[in-house]
Amino acid sequence: MLEIGTQTHPLPHQDALYVLLHRNQVLVEQDNLFLIPFTHFQPNSKMSAIYCGQWQGQDVFVCRFESVPKGFTEVGLRELLFLQDQDHYLLLSRAHQLSTWDRDHQFCGRCGTPMQEKHIAEHTKICPTCNLRHYPRISPCIIVSICKDDHILLARGLHAPKGKFSNIAGFVEAGETLEQAVAREVREEVGLEITNIRYVDSQPWSFPHQLMVGFFADYVAGEITPAPGEIDEANWYHIDNLPHIPNSATISGQLITHHIAHINNKK
Ligand SMILES: [Zn+2]
Structure with a gap:
């Protein structure tokens, strides 16, 4: 089961697992595996990784790619979700929702300033100009x-x-x-x-x-x-x-x- 946890979110690191997205598709390895070790892909410099929680003791992050990296296949989110047990379903849902929130809340909805993400124990984006906060939308x-x-x-x-x-x-x-x-x-x-x-x-x-x-x-x-x-x-x-x-x-x-x-x- 994914532990969402209450500790300060870590920064992306090499011992973590990653959920990789391209548009609304999930990038998978053989047998539809979607939890990808860091050594299996080439991170790109513009890529922002969002912390999702801990899966069997390992940190999990989600990030979006602008193209499909070598060695990966794209699978539709719905198709992949239908193949999962409950725990994997919830993990994949959370990763996709957090990534969508990150992509769609880059700017303050009130004053248009680029939002800043706080590295605290919850997902929050704060506007440095007017202090408006955005949390993941549900x-x-x-x-x-x-x-x-x-x-x-x-x-x-x-x-x-x-x-x-x-x-x-x-x-x-x-x-x-x-x-x-x-x-x-x-x-x-x-x-x-x-x-x-x-x-x-x-x-x-x-x-x-x-x-x-x-x-x-x-x-x-x-x-x-x-x-x-x-x-x-x-x-x-x-x-x-x-x-x-x-x-x-x-x-x-x-x-x-x-x-x-x-x-x-x-x-
Ligand atoms: Zn603002």
Whole structure:
């Protein structure tokens, strides 16, 4: 497991492991290995490395390359995340999110001065002119599995491939609680009223910096009415006869599987 730790962040060094990125791709060695020892690549002088934490006693940094160095292959972040166990998934998500934060917060959003990174025990960028601080951005999103007797609701977004269904999900609005966001998204996307909204699990989703917060809920009232321009199709599916659902590495796939087990246990 990655230890995020509370000690002052070290500077990059030769005994550390590195996660190397090129655009939104991850650079891997044979067998999709993405934790790269320092001796396996040529650091470039403009490269900035961000500290991620300790992995099995070794410091881990993430850095971006402007081109693909010799001996490495590019793999899509999503594809690589789906191959990981939970600990590697969280490590890779964190590395990608910290690197995105670093790339996207080079200048002060208030006065435009180049930001300075503080080498302290947390990730902070400080504007030397107006003292504005930036921390890594995390955007909460709700995702909810809704049941009605032994059926669950699955929807297909406008851009999802035909036959591929998932849960209702959406960003939490400013000033809203998680439960309010769940009820609102369900009302907006499929026109249903729900109750008994309860937290189940969460998962970082690094595209680019969401934290998916997963819930179960029960149907109360309403006819399914897909939101035009957002949901192409939504239906109640019997738990023994589901369409294609998301990969089990995703919180969506896990919520559906857990919900089915939960409904079966109640029978
Ligand atoms: Zn400033």
